[in-house]
Amino acid sequence: MQRHRYNYGGDPSQWGELFLPELPDGGTHRGVVVVIHGGYWRPQYGAELGQPLAADLAGYGMAAWNLEYRRAGNGGGWPGTFQDILAGIDKLAELAESHFLDVAKVVALGHSAGGHLAVWVAGRDRLGGLGLEAEHREVGAGDGGVRVTGVVSQSGVLNLAEAERLHLSNGAVANLLGGPSSEYPGRHRYADPMAALPLDVPVYAVHATEDDDVPPAMSETYVEASLSGQVPAQLVTVPGDHFALIDPGEPAYKKCRELVRELLA
Template sequence: MPDDAAAARAAAEEESAFSHPPVAPDATAAYGDHPDQVIDFYAPRTDAPLVPLVVVLHGGAWRARYDRRHISPFADHLARRGFAVASVEYRRGGDHPIPAQHTRTGSGPGTLAGPATGLGAGTGTAPGADAAPGHGPRSGAPAPLAGRWPDTLDDVAAALDALPALVREVLPQADPRRTVLTGHSAGGHLALWGAARHVLPAGAPWRIDRPAPLRGVVALAPVADFAVAAELGACDDAALQFLGGKEEFAERRPYADPVLLLPTGIATTLVQGRADLDVPQAVAESYADAAARAGEVVGLTLLADVGHFPLIDPAADACAVVAEEIAQLAW
């Protein structure tokens, strides 16, 4: 159990990350028929005719109370640094979308747009939306189940497959030849998994025949090794729940666990806070070690005195480090 000082620091970091008003996208497009099968697009705040594309996969332990709204300030931060950004929504477990950040209405940056486009597309306020945010223990209430098997992976695969055509239509400034996948926490898992679809077991419905045309992956505090995450109870046992429980865990891991999908041949960097209480450092280290054993070099950037949420908090120095790691792969 963390000491009081560590828990207080983690709570303050989380509060800071969620203090930013959500930022409406420049456009939203659907990649499927379900309300959660949408992608928000943020145009680069630059006059450059062609810029790298960053695909963002939000975290939240694959639980419905966390939708893409909470990572929209981070997506906007990347757009302000000159990237084209695509923020992917996907189906998650549990009943409630993210608390807070749901009360602002209107149009324009910092507000929620209507149901057809913008941050309002795909999700809405639900009972319990005034509850405190948190991945697990700090929320003060039992966490809902994590993920929807196989829907979560169905959606991420479908979104990545649909993205090139949508980008050409919606975000012409984006250069698909310079695409970087990034994701935070559970989204970090999905980014690693999305880059490893070509090494999924034969017969997996999400498998592709060749590596995706990516410049690389920057995974932020990712759930990168399900066995270690389950052993540590990361995010209130989210990894175990995501795979359906103890009985399905071993059977489904080869299809979902990034640590079992190595090597990928795609440049990969992990960014991890040493003080992370939600997804501990040991999870990222285990993935990096497994990659080395598989003959692949994976970058691991460890940030001292940084917890889980500063990586996506535009007010935090750690977020600038993340943007620089993305830039090193993209430009």
């Protein structure tokens, strides 16, 4: 396995680490998995959470990009966190030639708050149509860039309005977005994966049955709202708690790996 670290911006949190399995001469990696860690968008949790997953995926023959990003409290929040997810994924286009990456297939694997960001970025083509021009300009989503072609969300926070109502993790949503939805309704809608439905890429909303950190309703309501689209999301329940999903030895994670491999096929 090879590991290569690259910056995609000037901030200490704007970097990613590429984990690559060995390739036969003349070969190309079949797509890339972008690993997006969770931690309720706060700076005390970082890319070390995603490192074991990226290493495991590379061990099973998949190129993986473990992405770090600014969080609320270290330069992120609104709009920095969202800008970084876009820029960090777009960096893959620059790395593709030198590392034999096929960026026509990019699967986002995100845990918890990372699940939110993974599904949000999969809807980047729809963000400009939400009628929220100010928010669109602030984030700078624009056209072009590397597109996510599939998502595996691991107990993702996929319904921001409901997460705010439940005051999850002591107001993590308002902390991410700089204030409550009553004060910033536009950015709350723009940041909510529910607003970008329907998507035209497959999303697996995997949720652990004993998850006490992110309620199953976060995945259930997202999947229900997606059902009218051409590519409805699928709900997948797995045994274990919130962190079983990012433990390579647990069945919950192994199911996620299986789904990632399916999306890259």
